[in-house]
Amino acid sequence: MRHISRRDFIAYMGIGAVAGLVQSCGGESGMGLGSSTSMSPNGMMGGGGGGGTVAPPPGSTFQNPPIAQLTRNGNLVETSITAMPTQVNINGTTVNMITYNGSYPNPTIRVKSGDWLRVYYTNNIPANIGTNVLGKDMSVTNLHTHGWHVSPSGNSDNIFLHFNSGDTFVFDFDLSLQWGGMMGFYHPHNHGTVAEQFWRGLSGGVLIVEDDSPELQDYEEKVMILTDISVANGEPTAWTRRDYMRIFGDTVMVNGQVNPVLSIQPGQVQRWRIINDSVNRYYRLTLENHTMYIVGTDVNLLDKPVPVQEIILTPGERIDVLVKADQTPGVYSLISNPINGAGSVTLLTLEYSGSQTNDSIPATINSAEAQWVASLRQMNTSNLRQVTMTLNFVRGRGAINRQVFDFNPYILTSQVGTYEVWRIVNQTMMDHPWHQHVDGAVILDIRGGDRNYAQLYTSVNGFKDTINVPAMGSVTMLVPVLDYTGDTVFHCHILGHEDIGMMGIWRRV
Ligand SMILES: [Cu+2]
Structure with a gap:
């Protein structure tokens, strides 16, 4: 079954070049990839995990992630989150994992713009x-609300906090400046x-801030959390x-399920909110x-639907899509085609069933954020800080x-209330x-990478908190620095890279 495509081979050679670079600049002891060409069991060509094709048979019925229990009192919303050991059934095998609240996938928290979320x-x-191989105590953890426009300080989205085993803490997230319609x-x-x-x-629970605009609310909504794992x-x-x-x-997996079967009525439109929650x-x-x-996109609803045949989703990115069952009734696969060393994977099986209906895709969406992005695209950026x-x-x-990051973190100091142009250059x-x-x-x-991806995100009126920077390429972005002071971070969302230092401090003053 193993099939090594030209693409996989090129991807592998790319990694080899990185390893060579790593070794050539410092006589590295340990952290480098090394020059070995042997394949890790979980590595780029290991079985179905890397370059191979994974096409499992259709599995159990698709399920949305569970919804977190919330207590609402006016705009004060309270919930509890506990990081805890949990036995999880992964594709028929019992696995000792760590989850939030004993649930895998982790529970979804749904709030509204203007809420105050208190988390115990x-x-x-x-x-x-x-400890892990980096020497770090694996019981130490904390909490980040990826995508939320909230304070990075105090007891809000403060990733400089850390909690030892047994610690408790009360978080407060003021969502008065967080607009609706996003999934973090x-x-x-x-x-x-x-x-x-x-x-x-x-790997995280979903944070949904309910829509401000009405156009999308009547569709049946499916949340899809994409993760992968190896178990021994x-x-x-x-x-x-x-x-x-x-x-x-x-x-x-999608929501912890291998190739789940999702039913859709002929003619129905479903709203799929997909997150790449893989490391x-x-x-x-x-x-x-x-x-x-x-x-x-990551942060906001667009002003109109954008039809596409393919979506690239890098770790940390989210996409909000409508799917219409407008083909001959039957069974269709949601597939991930080979990309960056990962092989083809069948993620989900869509099965037409039930009575005929005739939903339509809206022509426009009333999104204030999208209008704001459109106006920002007209901004003269030449006088902004570069x-x-x-x-x-x-x-x-x-x-x-x-x-x-560990030794001498790069610190960018930015003035709150200004806009900056950032050029992220990938030298790897x-x-x-x-x-x-x-x-x-x-x-x-x-610059570089997939042309459709570049075309999409340089034209749609969506803010992005996560964007792929192609190998030896670059991304230029207009960054609002608004509302909140305090230290926070930017980093690579290949989380292993973040853990070994590809992160900097963003000092908002
Ligand atoms: Cu990275």
Whole structure:
């Protein structure tokens, strides 16, 4: 069954070049990929996990992630989140994982613009869980609300907090400046343990801020969390140093299910909100014989649906799409085609069933955010502050402007109330999904990589908090620095890269 395509081979050679670069600039002890050509069991060519094709038979009935229990009192919404050991059934095998509230996938929190979300947080990860290969205590964790425009300080979206086993904490998220219609996610962000905590099950629960606009609310909504994992002896596999550079799980899941079967009525339109919650794996999504209509990007709803045949989703990115069952009734697969060393995967089976209906795709969406993005695209940016940040590997560590977060973090100080133009330059031979906290950006230019991806995100009126920076390419973006002061971060959302240092501090003053 193993099939090594030309694309896989090129991707592999790209990694080899990175390894060579790493080794040539510092006599690295340990962190580098090394020059070995042997394949890790979870590595780029390992079974179905990497370059091979994964086409499991249709599985169980598709289920949305569970909804978190909330207590609402006016605009005060309260909930509890506990990070805890949990036995999870992964494709028929019982696996000792870590989850929020004993649920995998982790529970979805649905709130509204203007809410005040209070989270009673507990870290119940056992103190004796041990250290990872980076020497970091795996019981230490914290919480980030990816995508939310909230304060990065105090007891809000403050990723500089950290909690030891047994700690409790009360978070307050003031959503008075968070617009509706977005899907973010909460997940751990403790530097050095993020990637493996994701891998073991804390990959995050979805944060939905209900729509401000009415056009999309009547569609049946499906949330799809894409993750992958490899399991050995009833445990998620422990990471080697090499895995921090690149890892593919051999089991790929939607909401913890392998190839679930989703029913759709002939003629029905469903709204699919898809998140790449994987530590490293990219997806190149296509739904057999069907067009997908993009209605929202990471941060906001668009002003009109954008029809596409394929969607690239890098780690941390989200996409909000409409799908219409307008083909001959039958069974169709949602597939991820090969990309960046990951092979073809059948993710989900869409099955027409039930009575005929005739839903339609809306012509326009009344999105204030999209109108704002449209106006920002007209802005004269030549007088704005221009910042260049480079993504590098330095002595086997990730770096920004050649500065490794652990030793000498790159610090960008920005004035709140201004706009800046950031150019992110990728000086490595592999792609990196760039993510900045607090504010989404308007993508102005993408050099290199997939042309359709570049065309899409340099034209749609959607803010992006996560954007792929192609190997040896660049992304230029207009960054609003609005409302909130405090220190936060930007980093690569291949979480292993973040853990080995590809992160910087964003000082908002
Ligand atoms: Cu990266």
